[in-house]
Amino acid sequence: MKPSEKPGSVGAGLKQRGVTRREFLEFCTAVTAMLALPPSMAKVMAEAISGARRQSVIWLSFQECTGCTESITRSHSPTLENLIFDLISLDYHHTLQAASGEAAERARASAMKDNEGRYLLIVDGSIPMGNPSYSTIAGISNYDMLVETAKGAAAIVAVGTCATYGGLPKADPNPTGAVSVSDIVKDKPIINVPGCPPIPVVMTGVLAHFLTFGSIPELDDLGRPKSFYGETIHDRCYRRPFYDQGKFAESFDDEAARQGWCLFKLGCKGPVTYNACATAKWNDGTSFPIQSGHGCIGCSEPNFWGAGPLYKALSMPVSANTAMLGGAVAAGAAAGVVITWHNRSNKSAAKMAHDKVTVQELTREEK
Numbered sequence: 001m002k003p004s005e006k007p008g009s010v011g012a013g014l015k016q017r018g019v020t021r022r023e024f025l026e027f028c029t030a031v032t033a034m035l036a037l038p039p040s041m042a043k044v045m046a047e048a049i050s051g052a053r054r055q056s057v058i059w060l061s062f063q064e065c066t067g068c069t070e071s072i073t074r075s076h077s078p079t080l081e082n083l084i085f086d087l088i089s090l091d092y093h094h095t096l097q098a099a100s101g102e103a104a105e106r107a108r109a110s111a112m113k114d115n116e117g118r119y120l121l122i123v124d125g126s127i128p129m130g131n132p133s134y135s136t137i138a139g140i141s142n143y144d145m146l147v148e149t150a151k152g153a154a155a156i157v158a159v160g161t162c163a164t165y166g167g168l169p170k171a172d173p174n175p176t177g178a179v180s181v182s183d184i185v186k187d188k189p190i191i192n193v194p195g196c197p198p199i200p201v202v203m204t205g206v207l208a209h210f211l212t213f214g215s216i217p218e219l220d221d222l223g224r225p226k227s228f229y230g231e232t233i234h235d236r237c238y239r240r241p242f243y244d245q246g247k248f249a250e251s252f253d254d255e256a257a258r259q260g261w262c263l264f265k266l267g268c269k270g271p272v273t274y275n276a277c278a279t280a281k282w283n284d285g286t287s288f289p290i291q292s293g294h295g296c297i298g299c300s301e302p303n304f305w306g307a308g309p310l311y312k313a314l315s316m317p318v319s320a321n322t323a324m325l326g327g328a329v330a331a332g333a334a335a336g337v338v339i340t341w342h343n344r345s346n347k348s349a350a351k352m353a354h355d356k357v358t359v360q361e362l363t364r365e366e367k
């Protein structure tokens, strides 16, 4: 009997639900494309996943707004339904599970016992260290629940900026003493999937990678998967040609904004924000904030909320181009080109080294 035919395997479950091999292969092709893997990996992924047992997943939610769960329910490739029913066994999730109270806690305890060392722990929300009673579940503090559940996990996925860096709860003055998952757990592989909330297909793509390879994807120095966080929003933004030409909207309702010019001067944080919004987009690939007329607010970067005003331009181009554009459009365009050249050379060097470019570095170069 092939592994994919064994009772309890994902393959057997797919067959039972009437999913054909061809359909599953198509699904795997979409996922490999999303993960920037070679097309040949689709077959490997199909074999690996269908022969495996459904992955036990425990999802803990701490100090957060439930935006991350809201977001994952919008996943289109794979859909949440695919994941829950076909690929994983979501053994604990406050918002999505049917069980409540003691039954829910029993489900967490038995998933931990039955899958010791093998289950995947997903965490959204930050952990309050100021006082254990600031946030509790079933009378257990967030800290205690995290430490207890992390112990037997194979790996941890911190989803959302709250879990990855502290996020909104950690914003000054950080009244609860909020910290991130990696501030507490030091002895487990942690994949950071920041964003407030994160892009749905990025969350599910990370899960699909783990299911296929049984390992975590290649991460950058902030623990983020390089396949999704390797480039800035600015690098892939469709308004980028306007930036390069020095064409900027000055207000949200001016003619330049109507023409779709660059939103940099209105505070767009795209140049220093690493995420896949411009390519993966949202709502089944429909759009992303910049496409709907608002600059990127940098929600997937550390210190989001504490990094400065949302509507103030990042650095020099505001004053440089204001002066130059006042005199001549051509001069403004030239400024854009020069700035772009500096930023690009910085970024390509950083990319080669898999380093990050910071606001400070861009500011320094552009002065």
Ligand code: FSX
Binding pocket: 063, 064, 065, 066, 067, 068, 069, 124, 125, 126, 159, 160, 161, 162, 163, 167, 168, 195, 196, 197, 198
């Ligand atoms: Fe935080 Fe997520 Fe922002 Fe909200 O769970 S990342 S506040 S979208 O909900 O944690």
